[in-house]
Amino acid sequence: MDVLLAAVIFVVSYLFIMMEKINRAIVALAGGMLLLLTGVYDVNDVFFQYIDWNTIALLFSMMVLISITERTGLFSFIAVRLAQQVGGSPIPLMAGVCGLTALGSALLDNVTTVLILVPIVLKITKQLQLPVFPYLLAVIFSSNIGGTATLIGDPPNIMIGQAVEHFTFLSFVIHLAPVAVIMFMIMILMLVPMFRKKLQTKEANKKQLMEMDASLYLVHSPMLYQSITVLLMTLTGFVLHAFLHIDLTVVALCGAILLLLLTEKEIPTEQVFSRVEWVTLFFFVGLFALVGGLQEAGIIDELARGIVRWTDGDYVGTAILILWMSGLFSGIVDNIPFVAAMIPIIEEFESYGMVYLDPIWWALALGACLGGNATLIGASANVVVAGLAEGNGEKLSFLRFMLYGVPFVLLSLGVATLYLYVRYLIPYMG
Template identity: 75%
Template sequence: MYEAMILLLKEDALMDVLLATVIFIISYVFIMTEKYNRAVIAMSGGILLLISGIYSLHDMFQTYIDWNTIALLFSMMVLISITERTGLFSFMAIRFAQKVRGSPVPLLIGVGMLTAFGSALLDNVTTVLIFVPIILKITKELQLPSFPYLLMIIFSSNIGGTATLIGDPPNIMIGQAVDHLTFLSFVNHLAPVAGIIFVAMVFMLYMLFRKSLNTGKANVRKLLELDASEYLVKSPMLYQSITVLSMTLLGFLLHSFLHINLTIVAISGAVLLLLLTEKELETEQIFKQVEWVTLFFFIGLFALVGGLREVGIIDELARLIVLFTDGDFSKTALLILWVSGLFSGVVDNIPFVAAMIPVIQEFETYGLVYLDPIWWSLALGACLGGNATLVGASANIVVAGLAEGEGEKISFIRFMLYGIPFVIFSLVISTVYILVRYLIPYMSGGV
């Protein structure tokens, strides 16, 4: 009787694994084909997981949907929407384009550098929320294709976010789990390789799109003749928006020192600006401009990945890495780099990193005391792997949502054709870096 119950439980567990996997794969296929709204598909997958009993409604809302991320995105969308009404972004876009004299290639490189730098100091989602509206205005003014510039922003945001502790959620999670890995540690160990990959990426995009990056002299002349200050709406809302947005960005920079959560900083800024501008701008008008499709797509995506977590697929993947390498230090570091890189292109990297952290910490019980290269491998793979597909990183989804709102839809397949080769290229560079800086010295007794 007891053995029959155990067998039945195993069969039920296997059925849950199969069901969660099928729902996840089918949902992703529909998202990739783009025949239906991606938010509806992702949420439909979550509903099917609920109906099939993979997890409960309580688990879905309390455990798997990351409301901190949703609230952060919503708050930044509110801040950006209000600030956009003041003409500040149009002013910045025109002045920036005038500084490079409307030249498409310097514009492409400049956007990449600003995005990477911003993503290193802020979180990459906030950075793209600021830069995407600006670059869309510039490309429309110069009649340039927006796709190369949006691709540059996505790639740069994920590369820049790799370089620091606060740039990308996986780095924040690793930094919180390992006490001796400070902000300066991340800069020292990850910024060099991120810089190398960034330079290679800029050259790659230039070679791919140089023939399409052309604009007429009439467009440039028209741009240079514009008075950027005319686009500014010089009202109290302008100064309120600049002040609150600057305070919010400063809060992001200092949040680790102030011990205040990033989401709290963003919500505080959004609510404060709504209060200050209520007389000039109705809250209902701002809420209409929020990218609700993007927010609900995130909710559905968290629910889909939650199904994989619930049935133990992600945890099992982490255990298989350890079994496959047989505890070998070098093999483990490189395998984690590649598995996390390839896996993060398919699902959000946050749950994978959450599953891997306790596994890596367990390595100490097997006598491995020098775990830093393994932590850097995990960080590099998880952050860089997000460039593979539109759902690989939060910033990618936000850029796609903002672009679609302006009539510049990014095709899932088209992005993937550029993203996957670039991720493989990035992981090859990271492999060489990990080998030369850590593993070869370790194996030769230099560490």
């Protein structure tokens, strides 16, 4: 009975999220509440097992940092300077935004990167009177592709890196960065022709942009230098967290609280909190609760175990099926809980005679990270971008995003399949 209830509640909630008639946070929270009322799980399960409070706290901390820093005019300054560097040309601007997003997502993590870059993109497109959707689509695709390349780029990679002792930061770069670079190039070659006709701006807008003095946007006060310093310290902490043995969430919380203390006289804490994207945070809470229902009912675990039964233990078939299953499933639910459910299953594969599991781990990482591009709830970064855009009056349509996201994910998984087959599976069969 719990299986049927969890499945029905999840599907109905998902349909309402797609229709966008009711705020997605309310729908997700209502779905979680129904799971509680019907006894699929209890309060302790949902609050202490299924809701990833580390992710919520990390997002909240970065929103506080970004909110305070934005008041200094720093992002407006960067936006104008970036646009001026490419002469206000829409196509080079898109390529530059994609490159920055992918690089930032690889070296930091994709959630932090989009929190920093999306406000900049919104300001640039408004200044040049450009449609914002193509740029936000490019940011989401780039963030998930860039996050695929390193251990710290995307939460699923962090989880896999913690589960497999011999995987290091360099391991992820060597094995996943090549296919991430290939997918990034394919993405650029797809998006530019697709949106070329829409990405037009008037010469008057370009001229006005080039004549602007970007430094005028900066508010020269102690808060500017405090914000820059704390933000850089926090980002440095992200890069070095593995060496410092400090959790990413702790680094972010320390940065947010320190900046709140330093700037309290210039900007009251109440004002900072009023600019936090609470709808996005509560949507995450509801989403974790919904997927938790699937986990509690055993649906995700049964799907994972079905892989081995379906392939009858065939090594090559198992690796490719995991790639596609994780890719397609991560487009429907957030990839974090799916990877959490898959890790113990893959660890059990040794009992089926699969001794060399590395290619299967890489298949899981590629599927989870690249599959997140399918829908607006496929990855944490997607939800954050949608929340930031909506907070600025630019609502991203769930269905419109899917029209671009699903085909791109299918292409990504096809490329990843070829990569896995050539680099790992053919040598294994030989």
